[in-house]
Amino acid sequence: xPEVTQTPSHQVTQMGQEVILxxxxxxxxxxxxWYRQILGQKVEFLVxxxxxxISEKSEIFDDQFSVERPxxxxxxLKIRSTKLEDSAxxxxxxxxxxxxxxxxxxxxxxTRLTVL
Amino acid sequence: AQSVTQPxxxxxxxxxxxxxxxxxxxxxxxxxxxxxxxSPGQGLQLLLKYFSGDTLVQGIKGFEAEFKRSQSSFNxxxxxxxxxxxxxxxxxxxLYNNNxxxxxxxTRLTVKx
Numbered sequence: 001x002p003e004v005t006q007t008p009s010h011q012v013t014q015m016g017q018e019v020i021l022x023x024x025x026x027x028x029x030x031x032x033x034w035y036r037q038i039l040g041q042k043v044e045f046l047v048x049x050x051x052x053x054i055s056e057k058s059e060i061f062d063d064q065f066s067v068e069r070p071x072x073x074x075x076x077l078k079i080r081s082t083k084l085e086d087s088a089x090x091x092x093x094x095x096x097x098x099x100x101x102x103x104x105x106x107x108x109x110x111t112r113l114t115v116l
Numbered sequence: 117a118q119s120v121t122q123p124x125x126x127x128x129x130x131x132x133x134x135x136x137x138x139x140x141x142x143x144x145x146x147x148x149x150x151x152x153x154x155s156p157g158q159g160l161q162l163l164l165k166y167f168s169g170d171t172l173v174q175g176i177k178g179f180e181a182e183f184k185r186s187q188s189s190f191n192x193x194x195x196x197x198x199x200x201x202x203x204x205x206x207x208x209x210x211l212y213n214n215n216x217x218x219x220x221x222x223t224r225l226t227v228k229x
Contacts (some may be wrong), residue, residue, distance in 0.1 A: 004159070035219075038139040043160070043206060043219040054214050091159060103148045103167070105217065107160035 002026045004108035006092050012114045013082055018104045021111045025094030031055070031102055032075045033093040034067065037110075043091065049075065050097070082115045089113075119143075121208050122220035130228045137192040137223050138209030147169045148210040151181055155177040163205075174202060176199070202207070202227045205221050 004023045004043050013019050025032050034046040049054040049067050064080045075094075079086055093105040119142045131133050141147060146148060148167050152160040164175025171183040181192045208219040 025135070033217075039200075042221040043208075045218065046217070058216065066211075093160075100192050103150075103217070104162065105164065107152070111157040 002106075004092055004094055004106050006090075006111050008111060009109065010084055010112045010114070012116065015084055016081050017116055019079050019091075019113060020098050021079075021113070023075045023077075023092030023094075025075055025092065026071050026106055027073070028096070029094035029106070030097040031095045031105075032069070033089040033095075033105060034065075034077045035093065035107075036060070036088040037087045037091065038085075046077070061106055073095040082113075084115050087113055087115045097104075120207050120218050120220035122205075122207055122223050123176040124223045125221070126224045128228060130198050131199050135192075135194045135197045135225070137205050137207075137225070139190045139192065139220060140187065140188050141158070141190065141207075141209050143209060143211075145211075149181075149183060150210065151175065151179070151190075151192045152206045152219075153177075153203045154185060154196040154222075157181070158187065160206065197227055199220075199227045199229065201225060217228065 007022045032049045035043050039041045045058050047057040049108045066078045068076050089110045091110045092108040095105045096103045121140045125139050150165045151163040154160050163179050164173050165171050165215050166183045179194050183190050204222045204224050206222045208217050210217040
């Protein structure tokens with residue numbers, strides 16, 4: 001079965017540094033998502049992306065976050081100036097564009113971000 | 117606002133015993149309902165989903181879930197648990213034409229030999 005991949009699996013950074021988390025969605029999917037899971041807490045929606053623009057975003061997704069599809073295969077999440085509270089597992093997901101199957105999101109294995 | 121509640125933080129069952137994980141949602145309309153499983157160090161894998169129709173849905177790995185509108189619940193069940201089922205289980209709510217999927221806090225399942 002096709003799968004979503006994410007790199008790196010673990011990223012350690014200093015507070016204030018910029019990080020880019022990378023995702024390769026399933027090739028025929030057109031909707032892309034980022035979620036995060038702070039240790040011990042629930043998975044939270046950050047943003048969805050379709051047709052080269054943000055479709056929806058949560059209140060967590062503030063100006064320090066941005067997403068991009070720089071080429072035909074990658075989908076990235078950039079955190080401009082990391083804070084300690086950005087430490088979390090970040091999950092990428094993708095889905096088809098059909099309104100019914102769009103809700104079937106396929107998740108990647110996650111990138112664990114540690115901000116020191 | 118939509119929300120998902122998983123009342124049980126941690127459940128321990130013996131291998132071979134039956135399992136029920138509870139999930140309640142709060143939303144004005146019937147949402148799409150999902151159960152995901154997360155093994156340690158792994159991503160989220162979809163077990164099953166409910167959109168409409170038959171309220172008892174079958175999923176992978178022998179899991180099933182029943183949508184009960186009157187109770188706003190979507191509990192996950194398995195008649196006989198295997199040691200490999202030990203994982204974190206998340207209930208999630210999605211909306212038609214809305215990409216903002218909301219997750220419950222998760223229930224950690226431990227399986228005793």
